[in-house]
Amino acid sequence: MSDAMRDQLLKTGLVDEKQVKKARSEQHKGKKKTKKPKKAAPPAAEPTAAEQRQAEQAERSRRKNEERQARAARKALTAQLRELVNSNLYPVPSGNDAEDYHFQQGGRIRSLPVTPALRRQLADGRAAIAGLDHRPEAGFRLVPRETADRIRERDPQWPLVIPAEEAADSEPAADDPYADYVVPDDLMW
Template identity: 40%
Template sequence: MSKSLQDQLLSAGLTNKKKVKQAENHKKKQAKVKRTTGQEDEVKLRAEQQRKEKAERDRLLNLERKAEEEKKAIKAQVKQLIEMNRLSNSAGDIAHNFIMDKKVKKINVTAKISDQLAKGRLAIAELEGRYDLIPPKVAEKILQREPDWPIVLNEKAPDTGDAEEDDPYADFQIPDDLMW
């Protein structure tokens, strides 16, 4: 059989048993130090990994909070736009029907306001369960900020004026002295 290097050195007389024991003890100490520092490195690595994970979670939470704050700010702006620009004396005795959230709703207005709503010169916005009349420019600003806000804005009808273009009697003059 082959002998270990230590056994060969002992038999050759190049070393003694005391030096062999010292070498073994030194080897054991190095292995122990290596094991303990390896565990410490693992603990440090785990701690560093946990710090990185916590930082990522905190970053995501901050982004969510920031998004919620932006939503609140936009809602406050929309509410302020509606409150500042709503028409105050819009109550009337004519029922104006409109569709909001796939349901037919009704608001009582004057005939003039009903006509303006139909032609797109006024818009209806919902705020806290009630319907307010607002100018169409304000409605467009609201829809830019919050596209899902409940607003009814008809397309603007072109101004036709009092005379119609298709009037077949437009070429005929009405005499001033006509008696009925």
């Protein structure tokens, strides 16, 4: 409403001051609502060099984070398996009771001191030989078969020797001249 018209309406008494102020505020609010919308930025056809660098850096960072998490998971699994082996070890015999038990692991012949009772358990499949670590140099110890099975479930690469399994899996070759001769599992070398 224009000033001249407002003055005329006030003089004639058709409107009072309150109504004029109310009309003015509504007019002002209406102008605020109908403001022109901001122009949207045109979509960029190609990412800029800075955006490409930032995307490459984010990808590199993501890969490094995944590698770090994988290393931490492997380290935790190795520690868990070491603890499993160390908590279920058979005692190492010493003195006159001990006799060497020879086994093959990783293409090498290794030996471990055992008692005659432990030798029978190895032959029956109730005991197994487990590495103390992923590295064979760390040594081997005797553990119950259940422990060896739990280790194999968690990490098939862990150094394990189960003589009863190896004897069952090994079948003589067709042209083996000694196929008729059975070698006992508990044979001492």
